[in-house]
Amino acid sequence: MNSGLLRDLQGLLGDAAVLHRPEELLLYEYDGSVEIARPTCVVFPRTTAEVQRIVQLANQYQTPLIGRGAGTGLSGGALARNGGILTVFSRMNRILNVDVENQRATVQPGVVNSDLSAAVAHLGLHFAPDPSSQKACTIGGNVSENSGGPHTLAYGVTTNHTLALEVVLPDGELIRIGSAALDPVGYDLMGLFVGSEGTLALITEITVKLTRTPESVKTLLAIFETLDDATETVADITARGITPAACEMLDGWTLRAVEAYVHAGFPLDCAAVLLLEVDGVKESAERHAEDVAEVCRRHNAREVRVARDAQERDLLWKGRKNAFGAVGRLSSTYYVQDGVIPRTKLPATLRHINHIGEKYGFQIGNIFHAGDGNLHPLILFDARDPEQFRRVVAASDEIIKFCLEMGGSITGEHGVGMEKDRLMPLLFSEAELDLMRHVRDAFNPKGLLNPNKIFPSKKGCGEIHVQPLPMQGVAAI
Amino acid sequence: MSVISPTIQSRFAGLLGAGAVISDPTAVATYQIDDLTPTVVLRPDAVEQIPEIIKLAAAEKLAVVATGGRTKLNIGLPPAKYDVALDMSALNKIIAYDPGDLTLSVEAGIPLRQISRALAQHGQFLPLAVPFLERTTIGGTIASGVDGPLRQLYGTARDYLLGMEFVTGEGVAAKSGGRVVKNVTGYDIHKLMIGALGTLGVMTRLNFKTFPLPAATRGFVARFPTAAQACEMRNRIAGSPLSPLTLDILSPQVAGLFSAAAPPSKFEPEPLPPNVLSNSEWTVTTGYCGHDEVLTRYEAGLRQIAADCGTTAVTILAENLAPAWARKREFIPIALASSPATTIIKISVLPSRLKDVLATAHAAAEANSLPWASLARGVGIVYFALLPSDQNSDSFARVRKATTAIHQAAAKLEANSTIPWCPASWKKDLHIWGPEPRNVSQMQKLKNVFDPQNVLSPGRFVGGI
Numbered sequence: 001m002n003s004g005l006l007r008d009l010q011g012l013l014g015d016a017a018v019l020h021r022p023e024e025l026l027l028y029e030y031d032g033s034v035e036i037a038r039p040t041c042v043v044f045p046r047t048t049a050e051v052q053r054i055v056q057l058a059n060q061y062q063t064p065l066i067g068r069g070a071g072t073g074l075s076g077g078a079l080a081r082n083g084g085i086l087t088v089f090s091r092m093n094r095i096l097n098v099d100v101e102n103q104r105a106t107v108q109p110g111v112v113n114s115d116l117s118a119a120v121a122h123l124g125l126h127f128a129p130d131p132s133s134q135k136a137c138t139i140g141g142n143v144s145e146n147s148g149g150p151h152t153l154a155y156g157v158t159t160n161h162t163l164a165l166e167v168v169l170p171d172g173e174l175i176r177i178g179s180a181a182l183d184p185v186g187y188d189l190m191g192l193f194v195g196s197e198g199t200l201a202l203i204t205e206i207t208v209k210l211t212r213t214p215e216s217v218k219t220l221l222a223i224f225e226t227l228d229d230a231t232e233t234v235a236d237i238t239a240r241g242i243t244p245a246a247c248e249m250l251d252g253w254t255l256r257a258v259e260a261y262v263h264a265g266f267p268l269d270c271a272a273v274l275l276l277e278v279d280g281v282k283e284s285a286e287r288h289a290e291d292v293a294e295v296c297r298r299h300n301a302r303e304v305r306v307a308r309d310a311q312e313r314d315l316l317w318k319g320r321k322n323a324f325g326a327v328g329r330l331s332s333t334y335y336v337q338d339g340v341i342p343r344t345k346l347p348a349t350l351r352h353i354n355h356i357g358e359k360y361g362f363q364i365g366n367i368f369h370a371g372d373g374n375l376h377p378l379i380l381f382d383a384r385d386p387e388q389f390r391r392v393v394a395a396s397d398e399i400i401k402f403c404l405e406m407g408g409s410i411t412g413e414h415g416v417g418m419e420k421d422r423l424m425p426l427l428f429s430e431a432e433l434d435l436m437r438h439v440r441d442a443f444n445p446k447g448l449l450n451p452n453k454i455f456p457s458k459k460g461c462g463e464i465h466v467q468p469l470p471m472q473g474v475a476a477i
Numbered sequence: 478m479s480v481i482s483p484t485i486q487s488r489f490a491g492l493l494g495a496g497a498v499i500s501d502p503t504a505v506a507t508y509q510i511d512d513l514t515p516t517v518v519l520r521p522d523a524v525e526q527i528p529e530i531i532k533l534a535a536a537e538k539l540a541v542v543a544t545g546g547r548t549k550l551n552i553g554l555p556p557a558k559y560d561v562a563l564d565m566s567a568l569n570k571i572i573a574y575d576p577g578d579l580t581l582s583v584e585a586g587i588p589l590r591q592i593s594r595a596l597a598q599h600g601q602f603l604p605l606a607v608p609f610l611e612r613t614t615i616g617g618t619i620a621s622g623v624d625g626p627l628r629q630l631y632g633t634a635r636d637y638l639l640g641m642e643f644v645t646g647e648g649v650a651a652k653s654g655g656r657v658v659k660n661v662t663g664y665d666i667h668k669l670m671i672g673a674l675g676t677l678g679v680m681t682r683l684n685f686k687t688f689p690l691p692a693a694t695r696g697f698v699a700r701f702p703t704a705a706q707a708c709e710m711r712n713r714i715a716g717s718p719l720s721p722l723t724l725d726i727l728s729p730q731v732a733g734l735f736s737a738a739a740p741p742s743k744f745e746p747e748p749l750p751p752n753v754l755s756n757s758e759w760t761v762t763t764g765y766c767g768h769d770e771v772l773t774r775y776e777a778g779l780r781q782i783a784a785d786c787g788t789t790a791v792t793i794l795a796e797n798l799a800p801a802w803a804r805k806r807e808f809i810p811i812a813l814a815s816s817p818a819t820t821i822i823k824i825s826v827l828p829s830r831l832k833d834v835l836a837t838a839h840a841a842a843e844a845n846s847l848p849w850a851s852l853a854r855g856v857g858i859v860y861f862a863l864l865p866s867d868q869n870s871d872s873f874a875r876v877r878k879a880t881t882a883i884h885q886a887a888a889k890l891e892a893n894s895t896i897p898w899c900p901a902s903w904k905k906d907l908h909i910w911g912p913e914p915r916n917v918s919q920m921q922k923l924k925n926v927f928d929p930q931n932v933l934s935p936g937r938f939v940g941g942i
Contacts, residue, residue, distance in 0.1 A: 104827075181827050185911050186914060188668045192665060192669055194665075195664070238579060281775075287771070340658075344578045412657070412661065413659060431651060432652060432653075
């Protein structure tokens, strides 16, 4: 790398906060996706002033700049696609303020998602977005990707819980957008910046809403003999206007992988389970639990178990949240999709995904946010075999195209990043993509910040680009 | 009034058909914004016509304001230029409604009432209980960014608007978001359009998440001698396990506004039950829903909280909550109808500071001998209405003093304050977008992307955007 840049970064942050040797950079060339890209260097700022200075250096040396939290993302959003300064926020991890009365917290971007919830649990509050990686992922990353999670079905995704940001724009200007009070004046800059995948600004401070932890929570496990019964149950629960706090589905194959790892007591001989949660005041949670169980039984559920206590509930959720890890024990690599479909199309879509698996000869596990139609088919493959990698991309594209035919979307919560940029033309016209590029360019005119993300490169547009081969097992968290 | 040459008018007629180009002065006058009247009204009947209209307008340097029910055109600064009123009301179709998926796609000109009727057939609704409900369209509701009492539980449109199609100031038809309930594909441009007063694009189609209609609902009304006690009840509800549908605090004067015979009946046929409000007391009104056990639980919980806060009277509004809801929802139109120079300040603030905002606004009004009334939402939004008895230079001077004091006090409390409604001729002197709007230069960057030639609603927005 440029020795002047290295010297300046070391001068700013100290030698220990700048990684630049190839063996040091290896750890930072991947995230939770199958993408690989090595940064030129990795820096660990501690203050907003340092972040501003890093941005100025990136401008001075015309070097790309990429923000990164814990690197658990599933679309390559926090990878240095074309090299550059990877700015890791793990040292900016302080909870700056908790306002109990107004149910708000202000945090630095490197605060781990579940650490915030743990810190306010004794106040009867929590931070609602709960991605499966919540024990590792950071709130800065959540904001950048507009992360979801199982409980976003009832509570909304990150954008619904983020009130204000302090950000450093790519030209080094520090601004505050949004406000701790609702309805800030002017265009909804918060709506634009949250979920912009690190392409508009680096986030240095975040004010979020905290959610009151419900008085009563009922967690149910419904066990089905056929996949169709399970998917039709979800469609029926939705159609009846019951909104559970969470409605997750695991198919039989995934369930067996999970059970072997977590020992949550999942049945080994069924086709699918639904993990359902209802909450609220005691009277309401009890009634809704009965309603949900009744719909499950109506669709031939073999058994509906209700967690008897917090321990049983935690075990069921442990099974769900560690599912990707459990699958990682079976296959060195898997490709996880994030398509979304209308809930009414769930049965047909799941059947089609199975059909695609058979057609391409891949085992596809399904574990996903059924309640909001957000699929996560996991395609197991051997990354050392280039032919398999090509076929896995083809199978995955076929799944995505089916989701779009159903009126859906290519990503529900993982982001576009560098993984799905080539799919964007399936959903957006060139004029629409240009409009979004112009929005990016308005804030990031030199393209120094997180370049070549979200939007397909103009040249290769429409072609399937050749992805770098993963070099090792990818453990998505 | 601006002038559009007959040649250009005939080109519009060529695009839309002669009947969709209206230049009759009487008809055109009904599209007035503040003191400006457009030259021509265009009434497209197909979404595909919009890009062509905008391209022609841009080429001829005409300014276009899209309109719906024309109930909220007076929000914002007067347009810098206003040649064409683009009447969207013929674009009023439901494009897709999937009750099983709880998703809806509609054209921008559809009246909210028409949406409500279609959704109610499937036991669903959009929680947009916004003012001017009888006349407003979905496009106008979104463009103006108005809120309603149901935001207590359901949030605002940004929480359930899934996607949108729109036309930029260069006549480019584009979309953002989608029709599914969860989606992170591309930038959330549709959120930028909420409350933008049409300055970034002409919305053509909008996609929403719908919600099951609440089953049985109840209203709970508690009266208090002081605003501080009413705010305390709000705080205790927020700290309790209860999550009501609505939670609003009404000032004593609201009793008079809501019971006055003429104006309220214009907005809702049902009268408010007698003796619910008192013109000497503050009132907490809250609605909740559920089956019998839940209703019982809420009533007991709310009664206890109200008693702890020193309530003087509690009323339970049984099954039909509509009247109470409707009055709360229509606070703004009722306030506008009750004075010749109604000036409404909207203040958003951390809920714990509601009582401070109310106290300072109250003091500013009294110090300037201005009648007033306020409605405060539990989430931290205050609509503070100054109600002078005349519109003249004296009342203007007093309103200016009061609003300046309220703006200053709000800034000290880290609140956002704007003046969405006031007499047109007062706007330029009242800081209607707040004393010092932040990030105007960032917003201008967006305006330059979406409408570089300043065709769409020029000058109405923050910082004169």
